[in-house]
Amino acid sequence: MDKSTTKGCHHIGLTVAKLEESADFFTSLLGWNEVRRDDEYPAVFVSDGSIMVTLWATKEEPSSQFNKNKNVGLHHVAFNVENEDDLNSIFRKLENNGIKIEFSPELLRQGPAKHMMCYEPSGIRVEFIWPGN
Template sequence: MVTIGINHLGLTVRDLDQTTAFFTDCLGWVLLAREDSYPRTTVSDGTCRLTLWQADRARAMTGFDRKTNIGLHHLALEVPSRDALDELAAKVRNWPGVQMEFNPEPMGTGPRMHTMFSEPGGIRLEIIWPAS
């Protein structure tokens, strides 16, 4: 193998401040960098690093459609326990602008569990408890 993993994932978002706040204030991630002249932030949970880019507000924005857009389908994040999944899902569900797709439920026949939602900026996220 020549590569050794993902360095970061870059995502274009509808509202940089709103999405950055979701990751830092709701999910508890750390803000690593901010560059207002090329509007972007970098956030991390200590394992995963995301660069969030402000969409060009001077142009018409098109919301993401996982069934017709080429590229990102969703971003899946892992939690260490079923309790952590339930607690985070409750927090996310009550976060302003979040659109829940479904609450925690078994993946297939279980015991793995997951929840899906779109954060306020439109990025589709999945939270998984792998039950391992």
């Protein structure tokens, strides 16, 4: 194929068990904007100005937490950060607010890129990456 028929990502839709806490993770902790709500579903749409994430509330209690090594589905979602200071700042803010951290900022492979991984309040793995340039 000579040319891709798609052009980037429009949005990511995530089903969450804790809608308000998950929305707060993006808006209060990461500084994203709430774009709109759909109280009938319910859902909250948030954006960092480059990507939109749609948070859809579960209709029933989840039967079990997602296991990245066992289940087919979203392994994690990864977001770029502009610089290493931003990566470290996100880490401190999340840690200070009781967000579960899988690993703190570290080299990605041999570097210079660095990344960290956490879990948003509904248990979805979220990675933050500074490309190191």
